[in-house]
Each structure stands twice: as structure tokens, then as C-alpha cells.
Amino acid sequence: MLQGFKDFIMKGNVVDLAVAVIMGGAFAPVITTLVDSIIMPLISGLIGFPSFDQFLAFQVGDGENYVRFGAWLTVIINFLIIAAALYFVVVMPMNKMIEARNKRLGIAPDEEEVEPDVALLTEIRDLLAGGGTPKPGSAADKDPNA
Structure with missing residues (x-):
């Protein structure tokens, strides 16, 4: 106590x-x-x-x-x-x-730390808006379970 x-x-x-x-x-x-x-x-x-x-x-x-x-x-x-x-x-x-x-x-x-899920959602939004492919080394390339 x-x-x-x-x-x-x-x-x-x-x-x-x-x-x-x-x-x-x-x-x-x-x-x-x-x-x-x-x-x-x-x-x-x-x-x-x-x-x-x-x-x-x-x-x-x-x-x-x-x-x-x-x-x-x-x-x-x-x-x-x-x-x-x-x-x-x-x-x-x-x-x-x-x-x-x-x-x-x-x-x-x-620098402001960006959470991985927010970074991934931002990339998805940008890809949908621009119609491009993910950049090498982006959050989309990383395994979320690693």
C-alpha cells in the first residue's frame, strides 16, 4: 500500500x-x-x-x-x-x-509523428485522387503485422 x-x-x-x-x-x-x-x-x-x-x-x-x-x-x-x-x-x-x-x-x-495507419490512409487517399502507384518505401510497402 x-x-x-x-x-x-x-x-x-x-x-x-x-x-x-x-x-x-x-x-x-x-x-x-x-x-x-x-x-x-x-x-x-x-x-x-x-x-x-x-x-x-x-x-x-x-x-x-x-x-x-x-x-x-x-x-x-x-x-x-x-x-x-x-x-x-x-x-x-x-x-x-x-x-x-x-x-x-x-x-x-x-517533426510531427504520423501514426502508421494515418500514413497508410493518406497514401490511399492520394492514390485514389491521383490514380498513381505507391512509391517504393511507402507505408503501403510495409507489412502492418511486422
Whole structure:
């Protein structure tokens, strides 16, 4: 029983997930500060107010009950701004660095693996469309039971 638990915990995907959650928690303040201290003040300067909280707000019944569609709109816009900041500040530069490193080291981009049955069906489709014969060394020449 304990061995099964140990095997589960030590699987690579569980450890990777744990590291990703911890790194995400540590990185969240970086992106939040970027959005709150740089991007939102710029937006506030351009449109005059930093949030849409009072946009489409109306009172329901007597008292302090308000429906605020603007608060929901603010959260959606904040999400999109955070996603854009994360993409343009972290993901895109990281992809460029990986691409440059791979080019420098002569590592070719991964070619998509095609399953043998898909390759065979593609050849059959192409043969039916073109009326030709299979090329030597194609999937049609290989024994599927080998």
C-alpha cells in the first residue's frame, strides 16, 4: 500500500505539477505588480478611470443590493490584461530564446509523428485522387503485422 503511494508521488507528472503550482504561486506577484503598477495606471491615464466597477450598476429592491455588471467586466478585462502581459513578457521571449538556442546548437524543430495507419490512409487517399502507384518505401510497402 505504501509502495503504491510512493510510486504515485514519484511519478514525473506529479512532481512536475507540484513544481508548476509552486512556481505559479511565486510568479503571480510579479505579474500582478506589473499589471497593477504599470499597465492599469496607463489605462487609467488613457480612459480616465482604472476600473468599470460602476458601469451598468443598478439597485435591486430596497437597501444596499446592487447588480454590478461593470465589476464582472473589470475582472474579465484584468484577466485578459494579465494573460497578454504573461504572453508578451514571459512566453514569447522564452520561445524566442529556445528557438535561438536550438538554431545555435543545430537542433531541428520536432517533426510531427504520423501514426502508421494515418500514413497508410493518406497514401490511399492520394492514390485514389491521383490514380498513381505507391512509391517504393511507402507505408503501403510495409507489412502492418511486422
